[in-house]
Amino acid sequence: MIFSLFGLLVPFIFLLSGCNGNNSVSQNGEPDLILPGPDAQQIIQQAFIDAEEGDVIRFGEGTFELTATITLNNKTGVTLKGSGRDETVFSFSGQTDGSDGLLISNSSGIIVQDLTISDTPGDGLKVRDTDGIVIYRVGAVWSGEPSSENGAYGIYPVLSSNVMIDESYAYGASDAGIYVGQSDRVIVRNSLAEGNVAGIEIENTTNADVYGNTVTDNTGGIMVFDLPWLSVSGSHVRVFNNVVQHNGRVNFAPAGNIVAQVPAGTGILVMSTNNVEVFDNEIEENNVIGTGVFSINSMIELGELPSNVQMDESYNTNNVYIHGNSYSRSNIYVSPEDQNTIGNLLTQSFGENPIPDIMLDGFLSGDANESGDICVQNNIGSGFVNLNIPFSFPDNISFDSSPHDCSLEPLPEVQVEIPVYN
Amino acid sequence: MNRSASSNQYKEIGANLFAPFLFCTGLCLLLLTLYSCQYSEENYNDGLNIPPQGYHSNLSEYGFFSGKMRNLDPVDSLLPYDLNTELFSDYTKKQRFVYIPEGEPAKIPDGNRVVFPEGSLLIKNFYYPHDESDPALGRTLIETRLLKLRQGNWTANTYVWNEEQTEAFLRQTGSNQEISWLDYKGVERMVNYRIPSVNDCSTCHSKQSKLVPLGPEAENLNREYAYSSGKENQLEKWRSRGFLSADTELASLSEMPVWDDPSTGTLNNRARAYLHVNCSSCHNPAGSARNSALFLEYTQEDPYYIGVCKTPVAAGSGSGGLRYSIEPGSPDESILFYRMESVKPQERMPEIGRTVVHEEAVVLIRDWIEKMDLPACGGS
Known part of the structure; x- marks a missing residue:
């Protein structure tokens, strides 16, 4: 009975505060806290619809069982704050409507922090058409052993600008754990990606810094790709001070997706893009490609793309500077039946010999004897190989790194305009 | 004068802080529904009662x-x-x-x-x-x-x-x-x-x-x-x-085909009309799925952007393990068709607004891809 009376009074207090036009601050000045419960889906969605500039929507500890995508659309200056990456979990294992977990669109100055999104049929946290987004201490995970049934991307900003992903975590994505697509001014730092097909992927994106991350136990660690045929080309990506180790997981991406082409055992792969600097990384036990510079043209040459796709010099990778990285490896590979076509081609080409850590496919612009503006210097513990795929592969594999003993102008640090977070 | 609640003011119980007390939810919701924060000036238009801001x-x-x-x-x-x-x-x-x-x-x-x-x-x-x-x-x-x-x-x-x-x-x-x-x-x-x-x-x-x-x-x-x-x-x-400007020239306007009425257009035009209405709101060069580079507006003329021999960009398991959005002649090898036939949330297209297969439209699109007079895509 006491509880009943209380229950009647509390909503009245809430109604009064609602008239002040800001429902996220309760009477005592403390922000409201949304807790798990049977109505969480509706309560969170309504809070997102009603959010006003400056609001902090807070989530308590526990698992929120959600059945439809939760969307934040057309908002400025809103913070979504859980009680900790391990403490606040948005579980989408029972999702029936929409395939993304949390979708943020057409917004600016948004912070998402201290929560985990789990088991979405599609992407975990998708951010689209947004300028100024901070993703801080956020997890995007799939339960159990990673599987091709898992969603494609964990943390997924796309068509956005001024993006900060910091101290976040991705596990189990059937494409990329952290995937930044067709965006501009991006920092991905101090995060952990494990158990994904690609750990971190920067695709068709300009001005990105990827540093201080640990990327382990994926099929491939860090990908910097451009898919040609899109309206945006990538450029100016720096990958530095990362630990990229033990990426040898059997590729479990659904066929048709470009990451299905990544061999199990790939550390850092740069493909068909321009102006990339890879430096001061620890690259260990990525036994097929330690650091590769490839072109879509190789995929075409090796028959991995449709026959109607013509090779084009514009698909070559230009201006890549690989320096100051440290390498170590063994010669342990996944079995041939667990490896993809390109991975098998590479391992078979070297037989019993170790595959050199730094690998070029040989699609270089200009004279092949020149550097092609691919410079490799001051790396520790690595061999070098140019596969010369365009020249009767595998007959002209070259271990001579001297054409690439050069340096390039360092790329500038990326500046992002984002809200202050802590 | 009727009351109106603007969209900002219409709220359900938002404070789960009070979750333990929600067993009175029914009564509270009733009170909330009856409640609105302020009266706003009504705007009567031609007998309609449309609030200038917000929604009733x-x-x-x-x-x-x-x-x-x-x-x-x-x-x-x-x-x-x-x-x-x-x-x-x-x-x-x-x-x-x-x-x-x-x-x-x-x-x-x-x-x-x-x-x-x-x-x-x-x-x-x-x-x-x-x-x-x-x-x-x-x-x-x-x-x-x-x-x-x-x-x-x-x-x-x-x-x-x-x-x-x-x-x-x-x-x-x-x-x-x-x-x-x-x-x-x-x-x-x-x-x-x-x-x-x-x-x-x-x-x-x-x-x-x-x-x-x-x-x-x-x-x-x-x-x-x-x-x-x-x-x-x-x-x-x-x-x-008077809903449309008096000087609007109507004689020159074309008609979009009715997707399931063969008397209104060719197979190609009816299929394209269906895709226009059901897909191109996102799949156009200014739409929310423009990152995919799959553009299905009725006016799109480049077969590549319609999906012919186009590899996916960010399809995930929506690819169904297939390589091309459209493999001419082979609907069962075409991602576009696969996604129309799927009801899984992460695979089906459109992503929202459809949970069951539109069987009659699947027949149309199957027929359209089967009869597409373009070379096969090839590749291993």
Whole structure:
């Protein structure tokens, strides 16, 4: 009975505060806290619809069982704050409507922090058409052993600008754990990606810094790709001070997706893009490609793309500077039946010999004897190989790194305009 | 004077801090529904009661319909309309109305786009007939969506009909409803119909990140309608009624084919009309799925952007393990077809608004891809 009376009074207090036009601050000045419960889906969605500039929507500890995508659309200056990456979990294992977990669109100055999104049929946290987004201490995970049934991307900003992903975590994505697509001014730092097909992927994106991350136990660690045929080309990506180790997981991406082409055992792969600097990384036990510079043209040459796709010099990778990285490896590979076509081609080409850590496919612009503006210097513990795929592969594999003993102008640090977070 | 609750003020219980006390939810919700924070100035337009800002809590407050609301008999200031090819929404039927305030009519500046004036309103009612082969057996109204143009910006909201079919209530957060009906073959069908959240609207109704109407394009409106006064071309009716600018040249306007009526267009044109209406709201160069580079507008001419021998960009498991959006001659090797046939949330297209397969459209698209006169894509 006491509880009943209380229950009647509390909503009245809430109604009064609602008239002040800001429902996220309760009477005592403390922000409201949304807790798990049977109505969480509706309560969170309504809070997102009603959010006003400056609001902090807070989530308590526990698992929120959600059945439809939760969307934040057309908002400025809103913070979504859980009680900790391990403490606040948005579980989408029972999702029936929409395939993304949390979708943020057409917004600016948004912070998402201290929560985990789990088991979405599609992407975990998708951010689209947004300028100024901070993703801080956020997890995007799939339960159990990673599987091709898992969603494609964990943390997924796309068509956005001024993006900060910091101290976040991705596990189990059937494409990329952290995937930044067709965006501009991006920092991905101090995060952990494990158990994904690609750990971190920067695709068709300009001005990105990827540093201080640990990327382990994926099929491939860090990908910097451009898919040609899109309206945006990538450029100016720096990958530095990362630990990229033990990426040898059997590729479990659904066929048709470009990451299905990544061999199990790939550390850092740069493909068909321009102006990339890879430096001061620890690259260990990525036994097929330690650091590769490839072109879509190789995929075409090796028959991995449709026959109607013509090779084009514009698909070559230009201006890549690989320096100051440290390498170590063994010669342990996944079995041939667990490896993809390109991975098998590479391992078979070297037989019993170790595959050199730094690998070029040989699609270089200009004279092949020149550097092609691919410079490799001051790396520790690595061999070098140019596969010369365009020249009767595998007959002209070259271990001579001297054409690439050069340096390039360092790329500038990326500046992002984002809200202050802590 | 009626009360109105703006969208900002209409709230359900938002503070789960009080979760332990929610066992009085029923009473609290009732109080909340009755409650609104302030009176706002009403704006009466041609007998309608449309608040200048925000939305009413109840559909009946607008005065759209005369007589019993569930009959959807529009008052004189509304015009009903249909489309040549409409969006598939889990086999719902739709009854649409348009309101354009007196004075400034809509315009068709470039042959297809309809530019609505300030104050315009689109009303779309979703329902299931109990028996598709006999409308006289009644229907279940599910939701009524409104699109409203004020201060140059469109906004959207939806009203969910009660079980008694006497009123519909503003509901912004999305919900589900189990529905069953007899289809035209006499087969009992079931669907867990999804009423979208207000934010879901912008997933499809979006161009350059702004909310826009989708259906009322001139080519799609260019058809006859059986008005109570007799059959008439819809655009001519709009023009004579003052809904459309008097100087609009209608003779030169083309008609979008009716996707399932072969007398209205070739197989290719009907398939493209279907894809235009059902896909291109996101899949166009300014839409929310433009990152995919799959563009399915009716006017798209480049086979690559329509998907022919195009590898996916970010399809994930939606690729179905297939390599190309469209493999000419081979629907079963085409991702576009695969995603139309799938009902898994992470695979199906459209992503929202469809939970069951549109079987008749699948037949059309299968036929279209099978008969596509283009070389196979190749590749290993």
